[in-house]
Amino acid sequence: MNLLWSSTFTDALGKLAPQEQKQVKLTATDLLFDPKGNGIQLHRVEKTQGLWTARVSQDLRIVLHKDGDHTLLVYVGHHDEAYRWAERRKLVQHERTGAMQIVELVERVEERLIYTDRIVEGDHGQPLPAPKPFAGLSDDQLLDVGVPRDWLEPVQQAPEASVDGLFDSLPDEAAEALLDFLTGGRLEDHVAVQAAPGSDPYTHPDAQRRFRVLENVEELQAALDQPFEKWAVFLHPAQRSLAERDWSGPARVTGSAGTGKTIVALHRAVHIAREQADARVLLTTFSKPLAVSLGRKFEILTEAEPSLREKVQVRTLDQAVYDLHTKYFGQPSIAKSSHIRAAIADAIKAGLGAGLTPEFLFEEWDEVVDAWNVTEAGAYAVVPRIGRRTRLGPQQRDAAWSVFEFVRERLEQRAVMTWSQVFARVQSGEEAGQPLGYTHVVVDEAQDLSVAQVKFLGAISKGQDDALFLAGDIGQRIFHLPFSWTRLGLDIRGRSHALKVNYRTSHQIRSMADKLLPATIADMDGIEEGRRGTVSIFDGPDPRLLLVESVEQEQEAVAKFILECLDAEMTQAEIGVLVRGDAQLGRARDAVRAAGLDVRDDAGVAIATMHEAKGLEFRAVVVMACDEHVVPDSKRLAMIGDVADLEAAFETERHLLYVACTRARDRLLVTGLEPGSEFLDDLTSRS
Numbered sequence: 001m002n003l004l005w006s007s008t009f010t011d012a013l014g015k016l017a018p019q020e021q022k023q024v025k026l027t028a029t030d031l032l033f034d035p036k037g038n039g040i041q042l043h044r045v046e047k048t049q050g051l052w053t054a055r056v057s058q059d060l061r062i063v064l065h066k067d068g069d070h071t072l073l074v075y076v077g078h079h080d081e082a083y084r085w086a087e088r089r090k091l092v093q094h095e096r097t098g099a100m101q102i103v104e105l106v107e108r109v110e111e112r113l114i115y116t117d118r119i120v121e122g123d124h125g126q127p128l129p130a131p132k133p134f135a136g137l138s139d140d141q142l143l144d145v146g147v148p149r150d151w152l153e154p155v156q157q158a159p160e161a162s163v164d165g166l167f168d169s170l171p172d173e174a175a176e177a178l179l180d181f182l183t184g185g186r187l188e189d190h191v192a193v194q195a196a197p198g199s200d201p202y203t204h205p206d207a208q209r210r211f212r213v214l215e216n217v218e219e220l221q222a223a224l225d226q227p228f229e230k231w232a233v234f235l236h237p238a239q240r241s242l243a244e245r246d247w248s249g250p251a252r253v254t255g256s257a258g259t260g261k262t263i264v265a266l267h268r269a270v271h272i273a274r275e276q277a278d279a280r281v282l283l284t285t286f287s288k289p290l291a292v293s294l295g296r297k298f299e300i301l302t303e304a305e306p307s308l309r310e311k312v313q314v315r316t317l318d319q320a321v322y323d324l325h326t327k328y329f330g331q332p333s334i335a336k337s338s339h340i341r342a343a344i345a346d347a348i349k350a351g352l353g354a355g356l357t358p359e360f361l362f363e364e365w366d367e368v369v370d371a372w373n374v375t376e377a378g379a380y381a382v383v384p385r386i387g388r389r390t391r392l393g394p395q396q397r398d399a400a401w402s403v404f405e406f407v408r409e410r411l412e413q414r415a416v417m418t419w420s421q422v423f424a425r426v427q428s429g430e431e432a433g434q435p436l437g438y439t440h441v442v443v444d445e446a447q448d449l450s451v452a453q454v455k456f457l458g459a460i461s462k463g464q465d466d467a468l469f470l471a472g473d474i475g476q477r478i479f480h481l482p483f484s485w486t487r488l489g490l491d492i493r494g495r496s497h498a499l500k501v502n503y504r505t506s507h508q509i510r511s512m513a514d515k516l517l518p519a520t521i522a523d524m525d526g527i528e529e530g531r532r533g534t535v536s537i538f539d540g541p542d543p544r545l546l547l548v549e550s551v552e553q554e555q556e557a558v559a560k561f562i563l564e565c566l567d568a569e570m571t572q573a574e575i576g577v578l579v580r581g582d583a584q585l586g587r588a589r590d591a592v593r594a595a596g597l598d599v600r601d602d603a604g605v606a607i608a609t610m611h612e613a614k615g616l617e618f619r620a621v622v623v624m625a626c627d628e629h630v631v632p633d634s635k636r637l638a639m640i641g642d643v644a645d646l647e648a649a650f651e652t653e654r655h656l657l658y659v660a661c662t663r664a665r666d667r668l669l670v671t672g673l674e675p676g677s678e679f680l681d682d683l684t685s686r687s
Ligand SMILES: Nc1ncnc2c1ncn2[C@@H]1O[C@H](COP(=O)(O)OP(=O)(O)OP(=O)(O)O)[C@@H](O)[C@H]1O
Pocket: 230, 231, 234, 235, 236, 239, 255, 256, 257, 258, 259, 260, 261, 262, 263, 264, 473, 476, 502, 503, 504, 615, 617, 662
């Protein structure tokens, strides 16, 4: 006899008071040791088959499903409400896919659905029947994507206005397929796996996203302690398959913001640690705040298996490589960009670099010479100047090279190293037999890796099929200009797969933010990422966009929005106010103060730049100060020395706004001063 629990149970548990949750945990633990529930008061729910309630306390009941082999915890709540929930549902194995589903009884939810005779008004005021978007779909098509038989007709007859209520009643896989279809996608892309006859209906990939077998008491405790962290347990089949697959080379998971790439990276690291006895995994990303957040989630995920923590190290890639350098070559002293700029200025003063601007020379150093660790003039003449499309004639190249030699000598005199030099040295050490100490590297936010980091990862993963796993979204690249990974030795072609279910952001916010980016983005290796066809798993209010005449009006509007969110029972920490850069932070602070709130670092409304917001999420977000010269940042664009780089930098500004908008789960307000950022036209466009 197996004990299982379902995501509906976790959701319901999360809504109970802490004291009630404790009582539920005791009864659930008793059931783990005695799944038949012999010592517990059980009552059959009369109107539905197979459902029982277990008494937790005078008022609380767990709803169970019992069949020959399984006892499944499906819900928990106060007495009457728990019975009402149970009386509206049944558990059945889907006749086509073989997945176990919790199905709402059609006759009990009819009040939520408004059928057939709904009328809408035509162009000339004449009555027309309401459009039924799924009327043309056959029973077979609907069964293929997991619509339960009882729901075939309600789906086919549903008028457009009632589809939201319909989606709430359908199993997730069916709702996602229909939602994609409704927004222009193809139903055939969602045909579910069909289980072999006689196989366990709980092991079907679609069933595993909502049901979980409890292996031991530690796992039960971990799940009950973290009812909000559903991602730790219930993965989408596409997420699980990417995390657990054997790869024949470096692999990448992509997907638009909020599709669970970080979650897949975490599960991937844990999967390797669990499966391979001698694994030493580096779970990494590019910035410290992101690594801290990754580390916190990793702790949650391994709560029931703390022994796995010894096999996984979570830290930034820079930190990991810095430590390796310290171990093998001594502690490096890192050159700051101000050192480089000063050396370039001195070189120009000394008469070098004729005709080339300091800004051009700095970018050329940063993106080509240093990134590729070019140390000889001959190598500079042939290095692929990726991302730099301004051609240099031989004389200009010689002039530039004289500056770079000067810079390199200056750094040596000062005994400082660039990050690229640190990476290159550790890589050469590894090639000469100095072990890194990691068998696998899992990288989150890989779109923002630098040239030196990609080169390093490409080199260390060579010849090992499963050694490198990357998660990232090129539509969110905000720190570096694009470059080819393949030319740096990191080839993921044929092993890059996109996630399509958005768990973070409401349908309305995601649809608006998506308009900022093209439907398909290709990276510099020609790998295309299709961004359309992504569906959100929940709805919310339409995002708002507001252009005003003065900063005072903006402040007032943002303050009002914040107060509305607080009225809707959000905490201050669940609200984020994001701006393009440091120069606009004052406007954000003033708006928070105008709402009568203190500006605080802890537990207050979060105020951050768009760059800092990467990796964060909030229930409500205000993207403020989207003014004409702020987004894109005209000062930054004006400073770009290589004219050809302008276009790429412009795109990263667009990505920034996308990142900011997609931090919102339920509510989004975008504000700016008239006439507003040019990107706002895209946000409001119809397509
Ligand atoms: N299987 C899942 N079940 C429940 N929640 C999930 C699942 N997968 C992801 N989430 C939730 O969705 C949200 C977004 O996940 P995550 O941060 O991994 O997305 P992402 O694709 O990395 O986003 P971004 O591109 O913005 O960094 C998080 O709150 C996460 O907990």
